[in-house]
Each structure stands twice: as C-alpha cells, then as structure tokens.
Amino acid sequence: xxxxxxxxxxxxxxxxxxxxxxxxxxxxxxxxxxxxxxxxxxxxxxxxxxxxxxxxxxxxxxxxxxxxxxxxxxxxxxxxxxx
Amino acid sequence: xxxxxxxxxxxxxxxxxxxxxxxxxxxxxxxxxxxxxxxxxxxxxxxxxxxxxxxxxxxxxxxxxxxxxxxxxxxxxxxxxxxxxxxxxxxxxxxxxxxxxxxxxxxxxxxxxxxxxxxxxxxxxxxxxxxxxxxxxxxxxxxxxxxxxxxxxxxxxxxxxxxxxxxxxxxxxxxxxxxxxxxxxxxxxxxxxxxxxxxxxxxxxxxxxxxxxxxxxxxxxxxxxxxxxxxxxxxxxxxxxxxxxxxxxxxxxxxxxxxxxxxxxxxxxxxxxxxxxxxxxxxxxxxxxxxxxxxxxxxxxxxxxxxxxxxxxxxxxxxxxxxxxxxxxxxxxxxxxxxxxxxxxxxxxxxxxxxxxxxxxxxxxxxxxxxxxxxxxxxxxxxxxxxxxxxxxxxxxxxxxxxxxxxxxxxxxxxxxxxxxxxxxxxxxxxxxxxxxxxxxxxxxxxxxxxxxxxxxxxxxxxxxxxxxxxxxxxxxxxxxxxxxxxxxxxxxxxxxxxxxxxxxxxxxxxxxxxxxxxxxxxxxxxxxxxxxxxxxxxxxxxxxxxxxxxxxxxxxxxxxxxxxxxxxxxxxxxxxxxxxxxxxxxxxxxxxxx
Numbered sequence: 001x002x003x004x005x006x007x008x009x010x011x012x013x014x015x016x017x018x019x020x021x022x023x024x025x026x027x028x029x030x031x032x033x034x035x036x037x038x039x040x041x042x043x044x045x046x047x048x049x050x051x052x053x054x055x056x057x058x059x060x061x062x063x064x065x066x067x068x069x070x071x072x073x074x075x076x077x078x079x080x081x082x083x
Numbered sequence: 084x085x086x087x088x089x090x091x092x093x094x095x096x097x098x099x100x101x102x103x104x105x106x107x108x109x110x111x112x113x114x115x116x117x118x119x120x121x122x123x124x125x126x127x128x129x130x131x132x133x134x135x136x137x138x139x140x141x142x143x144x145x146x147x148x149x150x151x152x153x154x155x156x157x158x159x160x161x162x163x164x165x166x167x168x169x170x171x172x173x174x175x176x177x178x179x180x181x182x183x184x185x186x187x188x189x190x191x192x193x194x195x196x197x198x199x200x201x202x203x204x205x206x207x208x209x210x211x212x213x214x215x216x217x218x219x220x221x222x223x224x225x226x227x228x229x230x231x232x233x234x235x236x237x238x239x240x241x242x243x244x245x246x247x248x249x250x251x252x253x254x255x256x257x258x259x260x261x262x263x264x265x266x267x268x269x270x271x272x273x274x275x276x277x278x279x280x281x282x283x284x285x286x287x288x289x290x291x292x293x294x295x296x297x298x299x300x301x302x303x304x305x306x307x308x309x310x311x312x313x314x315x316x317x318x319x320x321x322x323x324x325x326x327x328x329x330x331x332x333x334x335x336x337x338x339x340x341x342x343x344x345x346x347x348x349x350x351x352x353x354x355x356x357x358x359x360x361x362x363x364x365x366x367x368x369x370x371x372x373x374x375x376x377x378x379x380x381x382x383x384x385x386x387x388x389x390x391x392x393x394x395x396x397x398x399x400x401x402x403x404x405x406x407x408x409x410x411x412x413x414x415x416x417x418x419x420x421x422x423x424x425x426x427x428x429x430x431x432x433x434x435x436x437x438x439x440x441x442x443x444x445x446x447x448x449x450x451x452x453x454x455x456x457x458x459x460x461x462x463x464x465x466x467x468x469x470x471x472x473x474x475x476x477x478x479x480x481x482x483x484x485x486x487x488x489x490x491x492x493x494x495x496x497x498x499x500x501x502x503x504x505x506x507x508x509x510x511x512x513x514x515x516x517x518x519x520x521x522x523x524x525x526x527x528x529x530x531x532x533x534x535x536x537x538x539x540x541x542x543x544x545x546x547x548x549x550x551x552x553x554x555x556x557x558x559x560x561x562x563x564x565x566x567x568x569x570x571x572x573x574x575x576x577x578x579x580x581x582x583x584x585x586x587x588x589x590x591x592x593x594x595x596x597x598x599x600x601x602x603x604x605x606x607x608x609x610x611x612x613x614x615x616x617x618x619x620x621x622x623x624x625x626x627x628x629x630x631x632x633x634x635x636x637x638x639x640x641x642x643x644x645x646x647x648x649x650x651x652x653x654x655x656x657x658x659x660x661x662x663x664x665x666x667x668x669x670x671x672x673x674x675x676x677x678x
Contacts, residue, residue: 038542056559058552074346075573076575
C-alpha cells in the first residue's frame with residue numbers, strides 16, 4: 001500500500017511539486033497574519049516572512065559551507081587511514 | 084540498603100550474569116523480562132524520592148541511590164530505551180552482546196542514581212568498558228580498531244575525571260556529586276567538566292562518537308546512541324549548570340555536527356554527527372543554566388533518545404538486511420523496505436522538530452531559554468542548526484536512502500527487505516513515543532525537574548516560525564540537492580591527530596628507537612660481551628686455582644690432622660681410652676676451678 005501510494009505520487013511529480021509550492025505560499029501568507037508580539041527581535045516584526053527567508057538562506061549557507069569545507073581538504077579518499 | 088530499595092542497575096547486572104544459563108524457549112521471555120523489571124523498579128523509585136543505598140566504605144560514605152526529579156526523568160528514559168533496545172535485538176543469538184548491552188545500561192543507571200564521585204566513577208567506567216564490547220561484537224578488523232580507539236579515548240576521559248574529583252577531595256574533603264562552583268572554577272572544576280564532556284562528545288573531544296557508532300553492531304549502535312552522551316548530559320546538568328563556556332562549546336558542537344552530517348556518506352556516521360549536533364543543544368542549555376534551559380536539556384535528552392534510537396534502528400535494519408551502510412551503495416529502497424522508510428521518516432521529522440513530533444516540544448524549549456537569557460546569537464544559531472538538521476536527517480537522508488537513484492548492487496537489492504517482527508515492534512514503540520510526546524505534552528512535561536516554569540510550545544507564532552523554516556529549507560534542498568549528493572569519501576576530523584599520531588608513535592618505535600636499540604645491542608656485543616668474557620675467564624681461573632686451592636688445602640689439612648689424632652686416641656684399648664678421658668676431664672675441672 002505504501003509503495004503504491006509513493007509510486008502514485010512519483011507518477012504525478014509535477015502536481016506534487018505544485019502542491020508543495022501551494023502549501024509554502026499558504027504558510028507565508030498565514031505568517032503575515034500571525035501576532036508577532038512573541039517575536040524575539042525587531043527584525044522578525046519588521047521583515048515579512050522573516051523565517052521563510054531565514055530558512056532558505058540558512059539552508060543555502062549550510063550547504064555551501066559544508067561544500068567549501070569538504071573541498072578544502074576535509075573530504076578525502078576512503079582508504080586514507082589504510083595507507 | 085533499606086529493604087524497599089533495589090537498584091535498577093543491580094537488576095540489569097543480575098540479568099546479564101544469569102543470561103548465559105537461560106537458553107532455548109526461555110531466552111526471549113527472559114530478554115524482555117529483565118529490562119521490564121528494571122523499568123518497573125525505576126517507576127516505583129520515582130514514586131518514592133529520597134536517598135537510598137548509603138554505605139560506609141573506609142573513610143567515605145558511598146551513596147548508590149539518589150532519587151530526585153532530575154535522576155527520575157533520566158532513569159525513566161534509560162530504562163525505557165533498555166526495553167526498546169532489547170526487543171530490537173531479540174533475534175541476536177550472541178549472548179555476549181546482550182550481556183554487554185545490559186552491563187552498559189546498568190552503568191548508565193548506576194551513574195544516574197550515584198550521589199558521590201566514587202560510585203559515579205565506578206559505573207562510568209562500567210559503561211565505557213561494556214560499550215566497547217558492543218563495537219567488538221561486530222567482529223571485523225575495522226570494528227576491532229575502532230573499539231580500541233574508543234576505549235583509549237574513554238580511558239583518558241575517565242582518568243581526567245578521576246584526577247579532577249581526587250583534587251577536589253584533597254582541596255575540600257568532599258566527594259559528593261553535586262553542583263560545582265562554576266562562578267569561580269578551580270583546576271579540579273575544569274578537569275571534572277572535561278572528563279564529563281568527553282562522554283558528551285563536546286568538541287574537541289567528540290571524534291570517538293561517529294567513529295565508534297558506525298562500527299558497532301546494528302543492535303549495539305541502538306544502545307550506544309542513547310546512553311553514553313545522555314548520561315553525560317545528565318552529569319553536566321547535575322554538576323556544571325550555568326558554566327558559561329558550555330554555551331559556546333554547545334553552539335560550536337551543534338554547527339560542527341551538522342556540517343559534517345551533510346558531508347557524510349556513511350549512514351550511521353551521519354547519524355552519529357547528528358547526535359553531536361543535537362547534544363550541542365543540550366550542552367548549550369546546561370551552559371545557560373536557567374530553570375527553563377535545564378528543563379529543555381532534560382526534555383531534549385528524553386526526546387532525542389527516542390528519535391535517535393528510531394533512526395539508528397532504521398539504519399540498523401538496512402545494515403542487517405543488506406550489509407551496506409554507505410549512501411553510495413544504497414538508494415531507491417522504498418520499494419523493498421517501506422516500513423523502514425516510514426519509521427525513519429518519523430525519526431527524521433521528529434529530530435527536525437516538525438510540529439506534533441517530539442523534537443518540536445523539546446528543542447524549542449532550549450531556543451526559547453536562550454532568547455529569554457538575552458543570548459540572541461545563541462538562539463539564532465540554534466534555529467539555523469534546526470534548519471540544517473531538517474536538511475540532513477529529514478530530507479537528505481530519507482531522500483538518498485529511499486527515493487534517489489538506486490545505487491544498490493543486484494545482491495544488495497535482492498537482500499533488501501523490511502526487518503523481522505521484533506525489530507519492527509521496537510520501531511513501532513519508538514515511533515509511537517515520538518508522536519505521543521509531540522501530541523500529548525503532559526507525558527514529558529510532567530517529568531521535568533523544574534516545576535516552577537511553564538512552557539507552551541504550540542503558540543501560533545512558534546508554529547508559523549517552524550513551518551516557514553521547514554518549508555523553505557525544503558525549497559533550498561530541492562534546488563541545491565546536487566551539492567549534497569554523497570561521494571565515496573570520508574571526512575577528516577580531529578581524530579586525525581590520534582590516528583596519525585598513533586602511527587607516528589609506531590613509526591618512531593619501529594625506526595629511530597629500533598635503530599637506537601640495535602646500536603646499543605651491537606655496542607654491547609663488541610664492548611660488553613668481550614669484557615664480560617675476559618672478566619669471567621679471570622674469575623674462573625681465580626676460583627679454580629685460588630679459592631678451590633685454599634678450600635682443598637684446608638680440607639686436606641683437616642683430614643691429615645684428624646687421621647693422626649685418631650691413630651693416637653683411638654687405638655682400641657679400653658685402659659688407654661679411660662686414661663685419656665679422665666685426663667681430659669681433670670684438665671677441664673682444674674681449668675674450671677682455677678678460672
């Protein structure tokens with residue numbers, strides 16, 4: 001059943017992607033209506049969709065830092081300690 | 084010991100000792116019964132807080148059973164995880180593995196209920212040694228080497244802890260294990276903290292964790308991911324709450340772990356790096372030290388044991404079925420292992436802090452505590468790491484294992500299948516608890532040690548914050564996923580120093596030291612042996628001619644004198660013998676009277 005459901009979704013990948021975009025848009029629009037009195041800083045109150053931006057940029061930064069770190073010599077061949 | 088106190092560690096140890104004698108159809112019920120009894124004991128003790136098991140040993144008072152709210156929550160989750168882990172490993176025939184796991188659990192429970200450093204140290208070392216056997220039980224060359232590295236690092240940590248509390252005892256005369264004076268730390272405060280934080284895998288003392296956990300058996304890793312680091316977090320809460328340096332170390336740890344997790348190709352090493360990152364939250368909370376932060380550390384440790392156990396169980400199921408644990412050798416497994424996919428997704432989403440999952444209600448408590456303590460940088464750093472966690476464990480890991488390109492060999496694909504009933508049952512329990520904690524807050528929150536603070540995670544703002552972060556992290560992953568594809572590489576870490584350092588030591592022993600030793604031997608042969616031979620020859624001659632000559636001469640003299648005396652005095656005539664005897668007696672008598 002699980003496999004069939006996943007196959008069903010994979011066959012309609014484009015529709016799934018559009019659904020995800022829809023959910024994201026809904027989350028951002030909803031976030032604009034949420035009371036920001038519990039915000040930790042002024043930036044969260046002043047910048048609409050602050051956490052969306054934070055998530056997007058944060059994830060991109062982490063990926064790039066990991067990539068830069070790995071290419072800087074940290075990632076090496078698997079038999080490094082065997083030689 | 085009062086009659087009402089049976090130490091849960093004692094139940095586990097007794098069970099481990101009896102286990103080899105329980106065979107056949109009784110083995111599986113016994114495997115379930117012992118951790119269940121320990122769990123019931125822990126629950127019973129939780130209803131009866133107090134101090135138990137106090138013994139006088141020489142000048143010291145040893146306390147085995149300090150039952151308070153802090154030890155209660157950690158004891159509860161450790162005993163619960165012992166049940167789940169044992170169910171997961173019920174198919175394992177190797178009794179030594181079960182024994183090692185139970186001694187390991189006993190060590191953890193013993194350390195949690197210990198109220199003085201001697202008892203703590205005893206159980207601390209029991210944990211280290213027992214868990215080493217969970218690595219060695221895999222019985223391959225890599226595991227053997229990893230086990231040696233693991234035990235050496237932990238022995239070092241144990242020695243630092245020992246020196247720390249001995250110095251403290253010398254300075255204060257106090258062996259009790261409680262809150263240290265972290266406002267004006269002494270040398271022993273630092274040493275104790277370093278000894279404890281090595282087990283929590285705080286950088287730079289962290290490299291043992293991904294190294295060891297990826298080499299342990301499938302069952303061993305499920306136990307190991309729960310006990311060592313979280314017991315260390317408990318001890319840090321107990322002794323180092325409010326120690327500022329832990330905030331910085333915790334944040335470094337959280338970021339460092341997630342960066343390495345994203346680079347990782349080995350599934351269980353990736354999960355190991357995730358542990359480093361998540362324990363970073365707890366260490367930060369300990370450093371903050373407020374009531375909410377301490378509650379957050381406890382809650383996150385509780386939740387973490389369950390979702391990380393679930394993820395390791397999923398990874399172990401894949402390893403058990405296919406014998407593979409590299410992402411570059413797996414992929415597309417949803418068709419063969421759909422149940423494992425579901426449980427790993429639950430674990431991955433729980434660690435990522437999805438609303439209605441355990442991570443959401445625990446992690447956010449620490450982040451809120453950071454903001455409430457005006458540590459904005461720490462709060463934002465932890466939120467950034469939560470985005471990274473979702474990326475690594477919630478998106479990248481399930482995507483590469485179950486959905487992306489199928490990298491499985493034909494043999495691996497054939498072998499891949501969902502695990503046996505016991506492994507599935509353990510994952511069902513773990514998954515259920517991850518959701519229960521997220522949905523029914525009193526289950527976890529009522530156990531937290533500081534009852535005076537209240538926390539409500541399901542506010543609209545917090546929900547909006549979390550959903551935005553997760554949604555847009557997903558978007559970034561969707562577009563940047565080609566940059567996080569696995570490669571057949573390993574990532575160098577600080578263990579480089581002792582792995583390469585060990586080889587440098589071996590090279591030093593084999594080359595310069597060996598050369599020096601050979602040179603000394605040759606010099607000894609040339610100078611020493613000939614001198615010795617000459618000296619020996621002289622003393623041999625001296626012994627033969629001088630010493631033996633004197634001894635032989637004396638002997639010959641004695642024999643000659645004796646022979647002549649006997650000829651005179653013992654002629655065989657009774658009258659002469661009486662004459663000599665009487666004369667000799669008269670001489671003695673006169674000499675005696677005169678003198």
